[in-house]
Amino acid sequence: MLRMPGPSDARIATADRIAKAVLWVFTALAVVSTAGMLLFAAGGARASTLVPMKPQDAAGGTLLLKSNADGGTFAVPLLATDVEIRVAGLVARAVVRQRFRNPHPDWYEGIYVFPLPESAAVDHLRMRIGERLVEGEIREREAAKAAYERAKQSGQRATLLEQERPNIFTSSVANIGPGEEIEVELEYQQRLRYEQARYSLRFPMVVGPRYIPGTPDAALLGTGWAPGTDQVPDAARITPPVLRPGADVAPVNPVTLRVTLEAGVPLAAVESAFHPVQVRETSPSRREVVLEGGTYAARDFELAWTVAPDRAPRVAFFTERRGERHYALLMVMPPAGERIRASLPREVIFVIDTSGSMHGASILQAKEALELAVLRLGPRDRFNVIEFNSGASMLFTDARAATPETTAIATRWIRALRAQGGTEMAKAVGLALRGRERPDRVRQVIFLTDGAVGNEDALFRLIAERLGDSRLFTVGIGSAPNSHFMTKAAQAGRGTFTYIGKPEEVKQRMTELFAKLESPVLKNVRVEWPGGAQVESWPRPLPDLYLGEPVVVTAALARAEGEIVVSGMLGDAPWRAVVPVSAAPEGRGMGVLWARDKIAALMDSLRDNAPEPEIRAAVVDLALTHHLVTKYTSLIAVDRPPARPETVPLKSAALPTNLPDGWTYDAVFGELPQGATDARFDLLLGALLLAAALLAFGARRRLAA
Amino acid sequence: MRHAVVPYPDVALGVECAFPAPQRAFGGRERRARWVRGAATVLAAALLGAGLWQSGQGVYVHAKAALAQALMHRAWARTLAGEREVRPWSWADTWPVARLLVPELEVELFVLAGANGRAIAFGPGHVFGTPLPGETGNSVIGGHRDTHLAFLRDLEPGVEIIVERPDGARRRYRVDWMRVVDKREVWVLENEGPTRLTLITCYPFDALRAGGPLRYVVVARAT
Numbered sequence: 001m002l003r004m005p006g007p008s009d010a011r012i013a014t015a016d017r018i019a020k021a022v023l024w025v026f027t028a029l030a031v032v033s034t035a036g037m038l039l040f041a042a043g044g045a046r047a048s049t050l051v052p053m054k055p056q057d058a059a060g061g062t063l064l065l066k067s068n069a070d071g072g073t074f075a076v077p078l079l080a081t082d083v084e085i086r087v088a089g090l091v092a093r094a095v096v097r098q099r100f101r102n103p104h105p106d107w108y109e110g111i112y113v114f115p116l117p118e119s120a121a122v123d124h125l126r127m128r129i130g131e132r133l134v135e136g137e138i139r140e141r142e143a144a145k146a147a148y149e150r151a152k153q154s155g156q157r158a159t160l161l162e163q164e165r166p167n168i169f170t171s172s173v174a175n176i177g178p179g180e181e182i183e184v185e186l187e188y189q190q191r192l193r194y195e196q197a198r199y200s201l202r203f204p205m206v207v208g209p210r211y212i213p214g215t216p217d218a219a220l221l222g223t224g225w226a227p228g229t230d231q232v233p234d235a236a237r238i239t240p241p242v243l244r245p246g247a248d249v250a251p252v253n254p255v256t257l258r259v260t261l262e263a264g265v266p267l268a269a270v271e272s273a274f275h276p277v278q279v280r281e282t283s284p285s286r287r288e289v290v291l292e293g294g295t296y297a298a299r300d301f302e303l304a305w306t307v308a309p310d311r312a313p314r315v316a317f318f319t320e321r322r323g324e325r326h327y328a329l330l331m332v333m334p335p336a337g338e339r340i341r342a343s344l345p346r347e348v349i350f351v352i353d354t355s356g357s358m359h360g361a362s363i364l365q366a367k368e369a370l371e372l373a374v375l376r377l378g379p380r381d382r383f384n385v386i387e388f389n390s391g392a393s394m395l396f397t398d399a400r401a402a403t404p405e406t407t408a409i410a411t412r413w414i415r416a417l418r419a420q421g422g423t424e425m426a427k428a429v430g431l432a433l434r435g436r437e438r439p440d441r442v443r444q445v446i447f448l449t450d451g452a453v454g455n456e457d458a459l460f461r462l463i464a465e466r467l468g469d470s471r472l473f474t475v476g477i478g479s480a481p482n483s484h485f486m487t488k489a490a491q492a493g494r495g496t497f498t499y500i501g502k503p504e505e506v507k508q509r510m511t512e513l514f515a516k517l518e519s520p521v522l523k524n525v526r527v528e529w530p531g532g533a534q535v536e537s538w539p540r541p542l543p544d545l546y547l548g549e550p551v552v553v554t555a556a557l558a559r560a561e562g563e564i565v566v567s568g569m570l571g572d573a574p575w576r577a578v579v580p581v582s583a584a585p586e587g588r589g590m591g592v593l594w595a596r597d598k599i600a601a602l603m604d605s606l607r608d609n610a611p612e613p614e615i616r617a618a619v620v621d622l623a624l625t626h627h628l629v630t631k632y633t634s635l636i637a638v639d640r641p642p643a644r645p646e647t648v649p650l651k652s653a654a655l656p657t658n659l660p661d662g663w664t665y666d667a668v669f670g671e672l673p674q675g676a677t678d679a680r681f682d683l684l685l686g687a688l689l690l691a692a693a694l695l696a697f698g699a700r701r702r703l704a705a
Numbered sequence: 706m707r708h709a710v711v712p713y714p715d716v717a718l719g720v721e722c723a724f725p726a727p728q729r730a731f732g733g734r735e736r737r738a739r740w741v742r743g744a745a746t747v748l749a750a751a752l753l754g755a756g757l758w759q760s761g762q763g764v765y766v767h768a769k770a771a772l773a774q775a776l777m778h779r780a781w782a783r784t785l786a787g788e789r790e791v792r793p794w795s796w797a798d799t800w801p802v803a804r805l806l807v808p809e810l811e812v813e814l815f816v817l818a819g820a821n822g823r824a825i826a827f828g829p830g831h832v833f834g835t836p837l838p839g840e841t842g843n844s845v846i847g848g849h850r851d852t853h854l855a856f857l858r859d860l861e862p863g864v865e866i867i868v869e870r871p872d873g874a875r876r877r878y879r880v881d882w883m884r885v886v887d888k889r890e891v892w893v894l895e896n897e898g899p900t901r902l903t904l905i906t907c908y909p910f911d912a913l914r915a916g917g918p919l920r921y922v923v924v925a926r927a928t
Contacts, residue, residue, distance in 0.1 A: 355798050356796075356797070356798025356799070356823045356824075357798055357799075357819050357821040357823050357824060358821075359821075359822070359823045360822055360823070362821075389798075420796065420798075421796060421798060422792075422797075422798050423798060450821060451833065452798075452818075452819045452821055452833055453833065456833075485833070676849055676850050676851060676906070676907030676912065676914075676915035676916070676917070677766045677826075677849050677851055677852065677915055678762075678763075678766075678913075678914055678915050679762070679763040679766035679767060679851055679852070680763070680851055680912075680913050680914075681763075681913040681914045682759050682760065682762040682763030682766070683759075683760055683763035683764070684913065685759045686756050686757070686758075686759035686760025686761070686762070686763060687756070687760060688756075689752050689753075689755045689756030689759055689760075690752075690753065690756035690757070690760065691756075692752045692756070693749050693750075693752035693753035693756050696745060696748050696749035696752055697749045697753075699745055699749075700742060700745035700746055700749055703738070703741055703742050703745055
């Protein structure tokens, strides 16, 4: 290093020392503040141990209870599950066999909480003891439970199957003798999911931690804070063993699974997303899929397949005769792949919520989504934008063609939007739905909002009244949009509901929605049944058919004759298909599908404040006729001869549930509201900065001296 | 090696790395001292500004939370007198829907319509789509763990919570259970089961920053 010798070398050295001192002070300050923050955080962690659990357990839904769930070991019956699923067209029928084995010298009761697909209609229960088979019968829930308790007390073998939530069931098996094996066989039926030219079938292998026995499921809340809370519903004395993450326990409940796929049309590709499978091709439209051995119930099974593409919508129709009635499943398949050439020009009305509740991330997401949407419009499309808060205002007085000029104006207008004021949604709905219908255009209203309104019911009525031939689509924005409003408004508007939860999702979700909206395959879908009024069909009303979606209708008919006419507008041309009823292939389980649809509609009406006793009576009636497990009905099988001598006590054990690999959460949309501010952090950081400022002023004074 | 090593007189080395930089490049020592002083002043001023701004933000959150609740008293009085959706200040996007009392902890809070970030800055918010507090079903209320709902950590089973409805009627609840859940566990919002109050806030209570995945849930059953 080169230094020029001079008289003021000493002064430089002083400045140097001071500068170094300042540097040291800041380094020390940084170290202290880091340590302080760590201590602060550690303090938080210490405080959280006041509750007897760790947060990582909490994420799994473990109880904050004074229960001694960890104390003692449990002698537990073992369980194995075999699943056989048959897929025919759009319907899957599954047989699930649960083998309860008791390796212990005592008599046991086994209780197992397990998931089934959300749309599953469970209609059969069989109990197999050695060679004997006992068929389950459907009863009202309370009656079934009472029968089970009676059988349990008198030493008879019995199985009870109850629905806890639409996708969570509990099977209880009473009186499994020492070393004995009891097989519980249940059957369910479901419709497959079909989107973007891809069918998928899902079998949930494990109840997510939130559903472990002991989760105070809303239906079980009755037992309250008492130690009974963390127990399965009907076994007050049992504390269910739960395989905790990290616990040194081998996985329980091995699963075998076999799927027979009969697509009806030639298949293109079949794949399993998460599990190794063997696929055997038995014919162009048929596959046998077997899950490879050694799989434990730790992750949901998903099988997806595509069929060879076709051009025009095809109509599929199956009927089933049960007693005096015929049940039918009608399916309109959209063509996959190629975009419809003659799609109708659209008139798109965007409505954006700029009320105060949208402030922050929500309005940014909404604006981004809206801008993307406007830029995607084609030159033949017309559009307008409406914003609403305390009032509603429109970008153009009437819908304009989407030219580069108009879209540029719209983009500037959108960018300038600010979120403030009230939420007067009715005005916006009025403006959006006042347009006159034009037969040569598809009119779509896209509503971007968090749905933070209190007068939902009035809005649903308004939408239904004014809808005409328009279609209303809701796009839910923000972390906690009002789901009830979103779904019901879309239903009233005969459109769909898209949920955007995270900023990163805006682009993908909006692109998907627009790809769909740009190609309405079939508009004004109508199904005319023979025999007119004698038909009861679901859903009501029928939605339009978009690219990648089939319309599926279930119906109950008085007579199976005549012709069904399915009609609609395909692009700008009328389209019509005639299906002779008598030619329909006989299918199985159409009645169950129809009943499940009707029950779902009835349960939905509860949310619209339909009187519960009436709905309950209607659901019980349907469920008893169609042998379905519902919220109000359970399946019960009792083996008449008593098995357990009265003098020998019965012990109970809930079966442990495996925790899923990772956390395969089936995106229930929405989250709980967030409840924290950065205030604490701001204050701490502020204090540190102020301290640093003081020090810097001190250093400056010394420098000046 | 991507960079070639260029032989260079050792004069140039060290100049860029030394701290403080050797005097050689500058004209006079006076100028340098003034420069250091100036820099220290700027730094101190910047730190002061940032510190004030940062603390101000923190103070603002608490001030807003407290002030809004004070303004709510009047709006609530008018609500009890029969008006609907009384906005506590004219540009508000929310209004009080219930008054929440916890006598044991001397807590009095006005519950606002909507549990969005905007509303809960001013008070705990009622989650739209769930029954209003005091009505039949599961009424869900969300709020900040460091302002209004900070008292949740002190709740124990059995503590009484009273809800006053807009019509003046009161309903009593007793804390049933508390637990920590993941924010995706939306079953907490379900309406089935007994009439109850579900209070939700962020967890852990002592976390410095907002935005964690955990929520603290307190459920109180109607008595």
